[in-house]
Amino acid sequence: MPPRSYTLKEIREKGQPPGLKERRNEEHWAGRLYARSLSPFLTWISLRIGFSPNQLTYLMILSGIGAGVAFGVGTGLVSAIVGALLVQLYLVLDCTDGEVARITGRTSITGVYLDRLGHYFSEVAVVIGLGFRAEAQFDLPWGQGGWIMLGLAGALGVALIKAETDNVVVARAKSGLPADPPGGDRALRPTSPWLALARQAASLLKFHRIIGAVELSLLILVAAVLDQVLGLPDLPNGLFAEYVEPGPLSYFGSPVEWTVTRGLLVAVAAVAVLQTVLHFVSIVASRRLK
Structure with missing residues (x-):
């Protein structure tokens, strides 16, 4: 039996029910x-071909990992553009798999699991790709893996933040409690007024978004453009090689050669580590585990 043909109107009505776009977090x-x-256009094509929701989720995962690979294998604009486009495809596929599942009635626990795992793989891959990209820009002095290690540290932070969130549900389930704590948004707030104020300030600043795959892919593209315009990757001796004495901008007594991309990586790693700690404190100090 051939797959049923759906109109775009039907796809929007069944695949994007009211309140879908307003889902908090x-x-x-x-x-x-x-x-x-x-996404409805890709959903229409997917339904015509006969893709299952899980197959689309696998494609989403491949797109996210592929973006990380694209960012990591080059230092120029082409690799940055390809990586950014693959992240956009990842984002649209993330919408499409759920729409196909709702339209065809093929929602499943496996699909939820794969979707969550896909976010882990994809967001971690983009940060690791940034680390390899920063490493490849110059030969000295971190040409021995230092920038890659920094990317791995940032990726570990990204994974831990997601694990902290998901393990709230695991902890509640193992304790026989519903996944969502009573009280709605109030349960998410730390019980301490000072911590609640700090959480609100961090939420307003939105600095955590720098480690998200979509935002980071665009920042990597911007950094690549700026590096190209400033000619930083093409300087044979590095931007600071003649001017920087060993000190804060040095590594084992050698001047560190900075680019916009490398500066972005440092910011990403710092935010990932800081956010891991802050997110943990926010969860433990809230009513989510009660």
Whole structure:
């Protein structure tokens, strides 16, 4: 029996029910802004071909990992553009698999598991790709793996933040409690007024978004453009080689050669580590584990 043909109107009505775009902490801002407008077209094609929701999720995972590989194998604009486009495809596929599942009634626990795992793989891959990209820009002095290690540290932070969130549900399930704590948004707030104020300030600053795959891919592209314009990757002796004495910008007595991409990596790693600690404190100090 051939796959049923759906109109775009039917896809939007069944695949994007009311309230979908307004889901707190579930719907990405880019999904609300444009991805949910593009995904029905890919959903239409997927339904015509006969893709299952899980097959689309696997494609989403491959797109996210592929983006990390694209960022890591080059230092120029082409690799940055390819990586950014693959992340956009990852985002649209992340919308499409759920739409196909809702339209065909093929929602499953496996699909939820694969979707969550796909976010882990993809966001970690982009940060690791940034580390390899920064490593390849110059030969000295971190040409021995230092920038890659920094990327791995940032990727570990990204994974831990997601694990901290997901393990709230695991802990509640093992304790016989419902996945969502009573009290709605109030349960997410730390019981300490000072911690609650700090959490609100961090939320307003939104500095945590720098480690998200969509935002980071765009920042990597911007960094690549700036490096190209400033000619930083093409300087044979590095931007600071003649001017920097050993000190804060040095590594084992050798001047560190900086680019916009490398500066971005340092910021990503710092935010990932800081956010890991802050997120843990926010969870433990809230009512989510009660």
